[in-house]
Amino acid sequence: MKLRSKDLISAADLEKREVKAILEEAEHMLGTVRKGRQLKMLKGKILATLFFEPSTRTRLSFESAMTRLGGSVIGFSGTEGTSVRKGETLQDTVRNVENYADGIAMRHPLEGSARLAAQSVKIPVINGGDGANQHPTQALLDLFTIKQEKDLRNTRVALCGDLKYGRTVHSLMYLLPMFGTEISIVSPEVLGMPEHIMDEVEGRYGTRPEKQASLKEAVKWADVLYVTRIQRERFPDPNEYERVAGSYVVDSRLLSGAKKDMVILHPLPRVDEIKPEVDSTPYAKYFDQTFYGVVVRMALLNMLMGGGRHG
Ligand code: NCD
Numbered sequence: 001m002k003l004r005s006k007d008l009i010s011a012a013d014l015e016k017r018e019v020k021a022i023l024e025e026a027e028h029m030l031g032t033v034r035k036g037r038q039l040k041m042l043k044g045k046i047l048a049t050l051f052f053e054p055s056t057r058t059r060l061s062f063e064s065a066m067t068r069l070g071g072s073v074i075g076f077s078g079t080e081g082t083s084v085r086k087g088e089t090l091q092d093t094v095r096n097v098e099n100y101a102d103g104i105a106m107r108h109p110l111e112g113s114a115r116l117a118a119q120s121v122k123i124p125v126i127n128g129g130d131g132a133n134q135h136p137t138q139a140l141l142d143l144f145t146i147k148q149e150k151d152l153r154n155t156r157v158a159l160c161g162d163l164k165y166g167r168t169v170h171s172l173m174y175l176l177p178m179f180g181t182e183i184s185i186v187s188p189e190v191l192g193m194p195e196h197i198m199d200e201v202e203g204r205y206g207t208r209p210e211k212q213a214s215l216k217e218a219v220k221w222a223d224v225l226y227v228t229r230i231q232r233e234r235f236p237d238p239n240e241y242e243r244v245a246g247s248y249v250v251d252s253r254l255l256s257g258a259k260k261d262m263v264i265l266h267p268l269p270r271v272d273e274i275k276p277e278v279d280s281t282p283y284a285k286y287f288d289q290t291f292y293g294v295v296v297r298m299a300l301l302n303m304l305m306g307g308g309r310h311g
Contacts, residue, residue, distance in 0.1 A: 001025075003303055007118040007125045011136040011171035012200070016178045019140070025299035026144050026292070033068065033295055041302050042071030048101035049075035050093070051128070052084070052108040057268060057290055058128045058138070062105045065297035071305075074100060091120045098123050103305045124304040132165040132234050138267050139171030141296040143179075145289045146224055149263050152179035158218040159209075160186045161228035161248050161273060163193040165235075168267045169228060173197050177205040184221060186212040188244045191230065215248055220257050225250070225283075227266045227273050251275040255283060265289055 001021040005013060032039060047066040051059050055077070063073045076082050084093060090113055097104060098121040106114060107128040114127035114134075129135040146152060157176055159169045163185055173193070176183050185193050193209070202208040212218040219225060227250055235241040250264065250273060266274055266286040278284055 001303065006122075006304065007114075007127075008136050008300060008304065009114045009118055009125070009127045009130075010134045011139050011174040012134075014136070014175070019143070019175060019178060022140055022296070022299050022303065023144055023147060025303060026140075026296045029295040029298040029302075030292075033298075038070065039068060039298075040070035042066065042069040042305055045071040045103070045305055046101040047071060047073050047075075047301065047305070048097045048104045049073060049077070049128075050097065050104055050106040050108075051075065051077045052079055052106070052113075053129065054078070055107055055128065057293060058107060058135075059105075061290070061293040062126075062128065062297050062301075064294050065301055068294070069298055069301060071301070090117060094121050094125070097121075103301070126300065126304065129167055132167055132170075132231065134171050135167040135267075136171045137297060137300060138168040138293075139175050140300070141289060141293040142168065142172055142226070142265060142267070143175050144296050145265060145285060145292050146181070146263075148288070148292070149285065150223055152176075152181050154180060154182065155223045156182045156184065156221060157224040157226055158184050158186060158212060158222035159193075159226045159228070160212075160215060160218055162191045162230045163187045163228070164191040165231035166228040169193070169226070170197055172226070173201050173209070174204075177201060177207065182207075183209040184212050184218065185209050186215055186218040188247050190240065191244060215250075216254060216257060219250075219254055219262070220259075222262055223259065225258070225262060225264045227264060227270075229266075229269060229271050229273060232271075246272060248273055249275065250278055252277050252281070255281065258283065 094117045103124045105126045111131035111133035114130045118125035263285045264283045
């Protein structure tokens with residue numbers, strides 16, 4: 001199935017049937033990757049990864065996904081060595097890249113940058129994070145991971161940490177309620193979920209995510225604890241960051257109040273919000289997420305860059 005748009009810019013642009021199709025395609029991809037099969041759907045196609053901001057997982061998993069589909073990759077990571085340093089605009093950069101590649105996966109510090117890029121070129125643009133706004137492919141792989149562990153319907157997901165600047169949780173807010181997944185939120189007062197997202201989600205789905213009083217309460221309530229890093233780089237005032245740094249930490253003591261089959265997800269990188277002692281517990285699923293990121297991105301690349309049917 002093709003998506004309605006040539007691009008993936010925001011989770012808010014996706015319809016439920018599209019999300020379902022992406023998840024199904026990712027399941028197929030998972031099967032082939034587990035069998036160690038090399039696919040050829042995107043043979044001869046080139047993906048440009050334009051990363052104006054730091055990234056490890058998102059860029060490398062896009063590159064891995066493209067390579068596993070038989071395609072190839074060009075791109076940059078950081079603007080040093082590019083004409084961006086000479087003052088080239090984003091629009092000019094992508095218009096030129098369009099001559100070298102069949103699709104773009106990009107990350108940029110400015111909100112709205114991916115949308116602008118998508119409007120400037122005819123090839124598909126996939127948003128790998130635009131400032132504090134959206135990170136739809138991460139949210140899709142989060143959803144895929146939850147689906148591997150739980151029935152999406154009626155599962156309770158607690159989003160915690162930096163809900164103000166965290167773009168992955170902004171994207172998740174649109175995807176989870178599509179499947180009847182319950183959301184509640186917990187964060188330091190100054191890092192709450194933006195009201196416009198709360199309002200939009202309520203308008204669309206008729207339910208407003210509940211606020212938990214504390215991380216401890218959230219842990220008791222949750223089937224899935226989705227932990228985020230406090231996004232230091234987005235704080236206009238470093239003192240403000242210092243005031244909240246280290247305020248949300250998941251450790252073994254906290255987890256003594258959790259359901260036995262609760263799972264912990266994190267988009268990574270983590271700083272200190274999940275103690276390493278948690279890694280060896282059955283709750284920890286954040287490294288599985290990294291693996292699923294490849295198959296979800298394979299699905300998306302195939303759907304957007306015109307690969308043939310699976311198999
Ligand atoms: C996230 C991001 O870049 O928004 N990382 C990722 O893509 N896996 C989360 C973060 O940086 O905290």
